[in-house]
Structures are given as structure tokens and as C-alpha cells.
Amino acid sequence: MDFAFSPTAERLRETLLDFMDSHVYPNEAVARRQIAESGDPHTHPPVMTELKAEARRRGLWNLFLPHRTQWTEGLSNLDYAPLAEIMGRSHIASEACNCSAPDTGNMEILTTFGTPEQQEQWLHPLLEGEIRSAFAMTEPAVASSDATNIECRIERDGDDYVINGRKWWISGAADARCKIFILMGKTDPSAPRHLQQSMVLVPRDTPGVNIERALPVFGYMDQEGHCEIELRDVRVPVTNVLGDEGGGFAIAQARLGPGRIHHCMRTIGAAERALELMCRRVTSRVAFGKPLADQGVIQEWIADSRIEIEQARLLTLKSAWLMDTVGNKGARIEISAIKVAVPNMALRVIDRAIQAHGGGGVSDDFPLAAMYAGIRTLRLADGPDEVHRMQVAKRELRRQAG
DSSP: OOOOOOHHHHHHHHHHHHHIIIIIHHHHHHHHHHHHHHTOTTOOOHHHHHHHHHHHHTTOSSTTOOSOOSSOOOOOHHHHHHHHHHHTTSTTHHHHTTOOTTHHHHHHHHHHHOOHHHIIIIIHHHHHTSOEEEEEOOOSSSOTTSGGGOOOEEEEETTEEEEEEEEEEEETTTSTTEEEEEEEEESOTTSOGGGSEEEEEEETTSTTEEEEEEOOBTTBOOSSOEEEEEEEEEEEEGGGEESSTTOHHHHHHHHHHHHHHHHHHHHHHHHHHHHHHHHHHHHHOEETTEEGGGSHHHHHHHHHHHHHHHHHHHHHHHHHHHHHHHOTTTTHHHHHHHHHHHHHHHHHHHHHHHHHHGGGGGSSSSSHHHHHHHHHGGGTTTSOHHHHHHHHHHHHHHHHHO
């Protein structure tokens, strides 16, 4: 098991670290201010256009995509891990490098399953950073942790599909640059359970697509928006199906594996930044006659945080290595394991950092409160903890049974 990074990854890592210090961190407050001054929480801050141009100039663009194209170097999952971790330290870094969800997962499945016409119309503008996209799977009326529950209907009518249903927590849909939804619904409810669903490309401006509201997360309204959407008699050509009709569930699984590990990679970066902020805070504050850093309980928080981050990183790197060596399916259980372990680890680290900051920790003067709110959603997104624990337990029971 070799976790060594390639020379290309090492070069990109140094370039990315410099980009973070020189451009990303200094512009976090600028982006927040520009959004606030616009009066629209979903506006695209002008500084992001500048950051994207600089990222492209430095070769820090579409780093996530393992397929070598004119836009990408074709990094392995293991090589992408340290880069995603660095980007995860800031809420604006991934978008600056065109490596932010949900676009990354959508670009991957368009690369793998899209027709040449679909790729020309949607994948190429996404890879260029000209548009954004959304992935419409989750629904409010069913337990979407089991994707076979989905009720949204996609019915054939001549050369068209007619779509009716309701989706929610559709990330990215509130951004005016979001031009395409990859929507999952049922094309044949009478088919075997895992062959009932299909994925269809739905342009955002299609008649019948109604974005009803953007949902806040613990009171935070994200720039990209997490939306509830009604689809009423939405009509798209049958040629908009992604892959094969009835193949939606399999495509979803192909999409969610890399998406889950990318979330975990970025979350480790967030935990690292929280630990860094905690150490900085406790060395600068004095209570009861000595620096907070000299208090035994504080040292315990710091030690536990470092230990837990390293454990989570090693399991994530193992998962990335397995994806590279035996494929995404072969790494499925390890991905489920990190999907539970990493967000829970990060929440513990961030919570300690909040406590060390006192009242400042729950304010917007520091990134910790927003960081906690965002990462708490990862215990639900891309499958809740309970489902992933069930997968790990089932594999372990089979292994023990011989």
C-alpha cells in the first residue's frame, strides 16, 4: 500500500498552497462583502471571476477529473487527495479551481455516460467554468436514503419525456449560472427495483421547472442555494436521457462514490484549518494567569484533534488508493467508512475550536460556525451515517461468517 504522491501532485500542491496564501484567504472577506452588498445571497461575487482566471493561469483547473482531456491532467484519486484537502480549507477555493460540488460529480458522469452531443452542449461549458449545474435526486416526500423510493415520474410521450415531481436540497439551483439539472426519476415503476430509474438532462429554463425556494442550513443561506423545485409537465426530448433508460440507479452509484471521497478530502482540510485557528487562539489568550494553551484540557483537545485528523486522513488515502488500484466498486466499503468517520471527526475538531474561541466561536467573525453548519450536513448528504454503517456492518458480518 503506497500513499506516495506523484511529482505532478507535489508540483500542483506547492502551486495550490501559494495560490491559497496569495489569493484565496485574502479574498474570503471580499467575497462575503460583495454578496452582502448585492442584496442577493445567491449572487456571483465578482472576485470569483478574478480567482478563476488566476487559478487557470496557474494550471489549477479541473484537478478532480481522473480522465485526461484537453482541460485536465488526469490525476489519480490518490494524487487529488492532498489538493482537495487544501481546497477544503476555504469555502471559496474549490469553485475558484472549478472543483466544487455538484459540478464535479455531474462532469464525471457526463464524461462517462454522456453522448458526444450532450458533452458538447453541457460538459464542455462546465469544464470551461462558463456555467454551473445541479443534481436533482432527493425528494421531500420519501426517505431518499433509499434511492429506489424516488417518486418523480418520467413518462414517455412520443419523442419526449414528460416529467412530474418535486425535488429538494438541490444544491446550486439558486445560482443564475446554473443552466442544467441532471434529474433522477422513475421511467418504469414495474421494472425490477434497481432498473426503474433513469437520469435525464433538464435545462433549467424548460417550461414547468419552478424553483420554489432556497433552503437555509442552520440559518445560513449558501451562495449556491439548496432548493426545493417543482416539476410540472416538464417536457424534454428522449435524447436527453443520460446513459440507458433504466440505468439511473447505477449511474447514481457511479457518481456518488467519487463525490463522497471528495467531500471527505475537503472536510479533512476544514478540520486542519479549525485546529490551526484553535492553536492560534489559545496561544494568544490568557485566563487565570496563564495562556489558555497551558491549560491541560486545551492540550488534550489539541492532541485528540491531531490524532483524529491523522487517523481520518490515512483511511481516506487508503480509500483513494483502492479506487485507483481495484476500482470504485472495490473501494465501496472503505468509502462508506470514511463517509461516517471524516465528518464526525471534523465536527469534533470544529466544536473544540469553537469552545476555545468562546463567544467568538459562534459568531461570524470566524469561519467556525459556518464551517460546522456546512459539515453537519455531510452526515446526511450522499447517504446518511446509518446507511453507510449498515454497509460496513454487512460486509463485516459476511467476512466473519467465512
